[in-house]
Amino acid sequence: MKFMMLINLGPEARDWQNLDEAGREAIQAGWQTLNETPGVTPGTGLAPPATATTVRVKDGKTLTTDGPYVETKEALDGFFILEADDLDAAIEVAARVPATRMGGAVEIRPVMEWQQS
């Protein structure tokens, strides 16, 4: 199965500038291990939610608003793709994302498989 691993950093990990050296190294080491885990296709981090712009279209009119479409504190900060046997395997990988130990979270979403016929 293919999973999209959606990462929310939480305020502590998002505040990269104010992390001490040891904190940054631990996060980088955690990510290095993750990216080398079989089944992981590394994704990317996103600029902070304060930089987000949300677009909706209503009655043909494009509505543009400042900020993410979820609350800032729950906003998406990064993602990667995981190929794993089942949800249990995906949960084990998710639990190794450094942000999960720092008040952040990972949402696991199976990638929709469109049947070709």
Place this chain on the structure above:
Amino acid sequence: MAAELEQAFREQWGRVLAALIGFLGDFELAEEAAQEAFAIAAERWPRDGTPANPGAWLAATARNRAIDRIRRDRTLAAKTRLLANTPASEEPMDDTSFPDERLELIFTCCHPALALDAQVALTLRTLGGLSTTEIARAFLVSDATMAQRLVRAKQKIKAAGIPFRVPPRHLLPDRLEAVLGVVYLIFNEGWGGRPDLTAEALRLGRALSELMPDEAEVQALLALMVLHDSRSAARFRDGERVLLADQDRSLWDRAQIAEGRALLERALALHGHGPYVVQAAIAALHTEQPRDWPQIAALYGELARLTASPVVELNRAVAVSEADGPAAGLLIIERLELSGYRYTHSARAEMLRRLGRADEARAAYERARELADDGAERRLFERRIAELDAPAASARA
């Protein structure tokens, strides 16, 4: 014959369904096939006689029906592909034995990726064989709500990739805790006055005890439920709740107490020291006369350490009050942050009464009465208040 069928259904449903889900990898399809097999049994068994191994007969019949259905329904590409990918389809299912995959099933139903109410409903439906209507009634929701809850849970299992298996060793402790939690929740739902749910929880507990004979917490949960259940006949008198201390002990089921103690001993022999072992040990001590309050208080202390639950701490306060006097118990209660819980107030009231602080006791009982969640409980607190007002009549009958 109808009774025999009913019994076969109760006994075999969970196991037949588990084997089918293991084979088909699809809850919905398995459930339909199992239902069909039971319908065929209802038609044939009275005519041809009950087969020697009803479970294997039902599983084989359901399996054949499912295969027929998949073959008929070629347009359901996903399901045929599923079947083609299942190596087990090469092995004909033996008529005398079939795999017992109830453990795989219960671990799937109690997967933490499902909401707790969905775990409970799904466990009752698949392993217990309760109908959607029965489960809806037990949890006071409409049939439609419950049907939707079950459908969503089954869809999530399939779409999210929740595996059908007993978790590997390193995941087992957490996942077993979830399974035991669901079974005990069902028991506690039933304890409020729905004996069908209590019976179902006991059945699930027995199945788990049989399937995981070496897991101390599994044996201990069954011990705990059996020990509680041994007192079920004494808990109500003329529709009124009777507290443990006032129960007619001749109504306690001695056989169940003996069974519960034997299960607890087995759990202890397995070096169990988890929360269910401690709770079962406490329940066993409560069946003895006189009760060993210092020991009960010590065990509640251990349980409070394991669970960090304020309700457990409240129970410890009550035990301490019996062991060392009401002042010592009161000291623990005053430190608790549990003021929205009726028993905090009733326990505090009882300690205050014993200390001769009648006005404070009355106020605490009144608070407990305001928080009571059913009539029998409210009347119990009202009787306590009446006894405070008429101390001469306070023989606690």
